[in-house]
Amino acid sequence: EQTRSHSRTGMDPDSIRRGIVDHLRYSIGRPAATLRPEHYYRALALAVRDRMQDNRVASTRTSLELGHKVVCYFSAEFLMGPQLGVNLLDLGIEAAAATALAELGQDLDEVLACEEEPGLGNGGLGRLAACYLDSLATLERPAIGYGIRYEYGIFDQEIRDGWQVEKTDNWLVAGNPWEIAKPDVSYRVGWRGYSEHYRDAGDVDRVRWVPGRVLRGVAYDTPVQGYDVRTCNVLTLWSAHAVDSFALAAFNTGDYYKAVEDEVNSETVTKVLYPNDEPEAGKRLRLLQQYFFVSCSLQHILHILDDLAGTSVRALPERFAVQLNDTHPSIAVAELMRLLVDERRLDWDEAWAITVATFGYTNHTLLPEALETWPLAMFDESLPRHLEIIYEINRRFLDEVRAAFPGDEARLRRMSLIGEEGGKTVRMAHLATVGSHAINGVAALHTELLEHSVLADFYQLWPERFGNKTNGVTPRRFLARANPGLRELLDATIGPGWLTDLDRLRELEPFADDPTFQRQWREVKRGNKARLARYVHEHTGIELNPDWLFDIQVKRIHEYKRQHLNVLHIVTLYHRLKQDPDATIAPRAFVFGGKAAPGYFLAKRIIKLINAVGERVNNDPDVNRFLRVAFVPNFNVQNAELIYPAADLSEQISTAGKEASGTGNMKFMMNGALTIGTLDGANVEIRDEAGPENFFLFGRTADEVEQIKRDGYRPADYVDGNPELAAVLGLIGDGTFTHGDTEVLRPVVDNLYRDDPFLVLADYAAYLEAQERVSAAWADSAGWTRMSIYNSARSGKFSSDRAIAEYCDDIWDVGPVPVPK
Numbered sequence: 099e100q101t102r103s104h105s106r107t108g109m110d111p112d113s114i115r116r117g118i119v120d121h122l123r124y125s126i127g128r129p130a131a132t133l134r135p136e137h138y139y140r141a142l143a144l145a146v147r148d149r150m151q152d153n154r155v156a157s158t159r160t161s162l163e164l165g166h167k168v169v170c171y172f173s174a175e176f177l178m179g180p181q182l183g184v185n186l187l188d189l190g191i192e193a194a195a196a197t198a199l200a201e202l203g204q205d206l207d208e209v210l211a212c213e214e215e216p217g218l219g220n221g222g223l224g225r226l227a228a229c230y231l232d233s234l235a236t237l238e239r240p241a242i243g244y245g246i247r248y249e250y251g252i253f254d255q256e257i258r259d260g261w262q263v264e265k266t267d268n269w270l271v272a273g274n275p276w277e278i279a280k281p282d283v284s285y286r287v288g289w290r291g292y293s294e295h296y297r298d299a300g301d302v303d304r305v306r307w308v309p310g311r312v313l314r315g316v317a318y319d320t321p322v323q324g325y326d327v328r329t330c331n332v333l334t335l336w337s338a339h340a341v342d343s344f345a346l347a348a349f350n351t352g353d354y355y356k357a358v359e360d361e362v363n364s365e366t367v368t369k370v371l372y373p374n375d376e377p378e379a380g381k382r383l384r385l386l387q388q389y390f391f392v393s394c395s396l397q398h399i400l401h402i403l404d405d406l407a408g409t410s411v412r413a414l415p416e417r418f419a420v421q422l423n424d425t426h427p428s429i430a431v432a433e434l435m436r437l438l439v440d441e442r443r444l445d446w447d448e449a450w451a452i453t454v455a456t457f458g459y460t461n462h463t464l465l466p467e468a469l470e471t472w473p474l475a476m477f478d479e480s481l482p483r484h485l486e487i488i489y490e491i492n493r494r495f496l497d498e499v500r501a502a503f504p505g506d507e508a509r510l511r512r513m514s515l516i517g518e519e520g521g522k523t524v525r526m527a528h529l530a531t532v533g534s535h536a537i538n539g540v541a542a543l544h545t546e547l548l549e550h551s552v553l554a555d556f557y558q559l560w561p562e563r564f565g566n567k568t569n570g571v572t573p574r575r576f577l578a579r580a581n582p583g584l585r586e587l588l589d590a591t592i593g594p595g596w597l598t599d600l601d602r603l604r605e606l607e608p609f610a611d612d613p614t615f616q617r618q619w620r621e622v623k624r625g626n627k628a629r630l631a632r633y634v635h636e637h638t639g640i641e642l643n644p645d646w647l648f649d650i651q652v653k654r655i656h657e658y659k660r661q662h663l664n665v666l667h668i669v670t671l672y673h674r675l676k677q678d679p680d681a682t683i684a685p686r687a688f689v690f691g692g693k694a695a696p697g698y699f700l701a702k703r704i705i706k707l708i709n710a711v712g713e714r715v716n717n718d719p720d721v722n723r724f725l726r727v728a729f730v731p732n733f734n735v736q737n738a739e740l741i742y743p744a745a746d747l748s749e750q751i752s753t754a755g756k757e758a759s760g761t762g763n764m765k766f767m768m769n770g771a772l773t774i775g776t777l778d779g780a781n782v783e784i785r786d787e788a789g790p791e792n793f794f795l796f797g798r799t800a801d802e803v804e805q806i807k808r809d810g811y812r813p814a815d816y817v818d819g820n821p822e823l824a825a826v827l828g829l830i831g832d833g834t835f836t837h838g839d840t841e842v843l844r845p846v847v848d849n850l851y852r853d854d855p856f857l858v859l860a861d862y863a864a865y866l867e868a869q870e871r872v873s874a875a876w877a878d879s880a881g882w883t884r885m886s887i888y889n890s891a892r893s894g895k896f897s898s899d900r901a902i903a904e905y906c907d908d909i910w911d912v913g914p915v916p917v918p919k
């Protein structure tokens with residue numbers, strides 16, 4: 099290992115070239131004449147993985163042998179994005195790899211483009227998990243990400259005739275060079291059946307679960323390299339398989355044939371990622387997915403403890419901190435109790451103390467329709483023993499509430515783990531809260547609202563357990579990798595330290611009005627806009643001019659995120675230009691991207707609306723001199739890296755109180771976009787950091803939104819009081835954008851006019867006014883550039899390194915464990 103620069107895992111161009119050549123020969127196995135860039139991609143990826151694997155071995159040895167605590171991040175989603183580029187960056191071998199490939203007649207960028215991204219997440223929550231793994235490794239904290247190895251990730255989106263069409267994401271077809279299958283790391287996971295009371299050898303009454311079905315989970319490990327450190331952590335994803343034999347003891351002959359007919363075919367459990375925002379949630383298979391990965395992960399953790407000689411399960415909270423990424427893994431609370439009480443035979447109180455000391459819970463939503471509950475009957479049939487355990491947790495918990503708030507029956511009903519309204523349910527947010535020593539929201543405003551709305555009763559009982567952890571994003575991927583032009587300018591201006599200490603971007607402030615620096619800043623931005631324009635042209639045929647203001651909204655399509663408010667602005671401008679042939683406006687390119695849940699009717703109509711307006715605007719010579727509208731198909735991590743750096747203006751226009759945090763808002767800010775936004779989620783903190791003069795604020799506050807709703811919101815009043823708004827809705831409804839079809843967009847208009855649950859119309863006038871301020875500011879190029887520089891310079895807080903340092907200090911109690919180089 100001392101001579102690694104001459105070994106097969108050296109970091110110099112020669113060693114890397116030999117690594118590639120070796121893998122082409124021994125791992126790819128194709129005649130030299132038939133080798134294409136994708137083969138070089140796989141060979142380089144394997145060579146890079148080898149180098150990370152050396153670090154991984156050293157990291158495991160250091161953390162486990164020296165007895166350090168390990169962070170376990172439980173998440174149903176990890177939206178990792180392409181791995182090759184960041185891994186080269188983290189290992190410091192981008193230039194060496196480019197040289198090695200060049201010697202083999204290959205171009206690094208072309209090779210990088212061959213990677214199929216693992217889309218194992220829906221959006222913000224899954225991407226946050228990936229950023230956190232990056233920061234954990236970079237901050238040298240021992241960590242394991244635990245999740246599900248979906249065979250099909252989030253669907254690929256195509257746009258046909260303006261509509262979203264879903265294609266299955268078969269990301270594993272070409273193989274995945276980053277993962278290592280560990281068939282020997284395998285656990286059995288039960289399902290259904292019944293629980294049985296018995297007397298053990300010591301004459302103690304015990305319970306055991308006799309599952310009706312059993313499946314097997316197999317670990318697939320992906321290394322997670324830290325930046326410029328030896329630390330290499332791991333992401334363990336579980337894949338479901340049939341147990342070796344179907345002839346289980348618990349099966350009689352009848353059960354056997356029934357099992358074969360049964361809907362649960364083992365392999366289907368990890369087949370596909372469920373989209374969020376599906377109207378029909380509460381699917382049995384989704385519950386099984388959650389339980390499956392949680393059970394495998396907890397068994398694995400207890401197994402690691404067993405392997406550490408002399409470490410009893412009682413030491414669990416000293417050796418492992420388990421974070422629950424929303425309620426999706428919250429069944430872990432009941433499963434750990436079952437493992438400790440039923441299998442390890444601890445008494446209840448001791449097991450409960452261990453459980454609460456082990457778990458932390460991060461909440462990501464306040465929307466009532468997004469809070470996870472399971473129908474009690476389904477839960478009982480699927481996990482009968484876990485339901486008994488939940489009842490016992492609930493019984494003891496409600497005793498505690500009764501003692502703290504005597505005689506408050508309403509409070510008991512509100513806090514129970516079992517919901518009674520509209521059929522009995524298991525409330526997973528309550529289970530996660532009761533089973534955790536730390537509960538956090540993901541932005542200051544969100545945490546505040548959590549403490550005073552959804553979890554108010556719990557906050558009153560245990561205020562000390564609550565805290566805020568404002569989200570963050572990794573500057574390695576979303577600045578250094580995504581924006582090479584800016585990276586170079588930053589390195590040249592303030593030196594390279596910013597990449598691991600993002601607060602140092604403040605050192606840019608003295609240059610904010612420097613004409614030379616401003617010119618360089620604008621050149622970088624223009625280059626990024628030209629790069630995005632090429633991509634948009636290639637994928638949509640739409641031409642965008644990089645000298646225009648790039649106004650961008652990319653995120654999942656949802657009513658609360660209000661993409662349709664953005665469209666109302668565009669249609670207003672269209673209307674003004676059509677009304678007055680002499681009118682001129684600062685030219686703008688509107689760019690949208692995002693997926694709608696396949697079953698979310700209105701979200702799909704909003705995509706159609708954007709594309710319909712775009713088609714009309716882009717082809718009308720009266721307006722296309724000033725306006726263009728592009729919808730980038732299939733927004734994902736890969737094209738996100740082209741999009742964020744190209745933005746002048748970041749659209750963060752959700753109804754106040756609805757967006758827990760947002761993380762795209764942070765990626766835009768780092769890359770020098772100005773934000774037009776509401777006081778929602780982390781926008782509040784972005785504005786605080788940037789300074790209110792560098793942020794375009796508009797709209798009702800969360801309190802005002804609630805007030806308006808309480809008073810009985812009547813959206814039609816806003817239309818009646820605003821002729822321009824009436825005209826704009828009229829144009830959308832009358833077929834102007836749909837070749838005369840008055841039906842297609844009718845549901846969107848009707849919904850706004852009649853319900854408008856997210857107050858689009860109430861915020862319309864304020865939004866237009868804020869957009870006027872944007873246009874005025876854009877006219878002053880030096881002023882805009884200064885504001886852009888200030889936004890980047892003051893984005894340090896939104897590094898995931900800051901967020902992870904806070905989790906480590908306040909919740910996990912995990913310090914750095916340097917791995918010697």
Ligand code: 26Q
Nearest residue numbers: 222223226372373374462540757758759760761
């Ligand atoms: C639940 C049940 C059944 C099927 C799917 C789901 C499901 C899956 C994913 C529900 C929600 C999600 C994802 C939620 C999410 O991404 N939330 C976002 O989390 C970000 C990180 O904290 C925040 O920045 C965003 O504000 C929040 O919307």
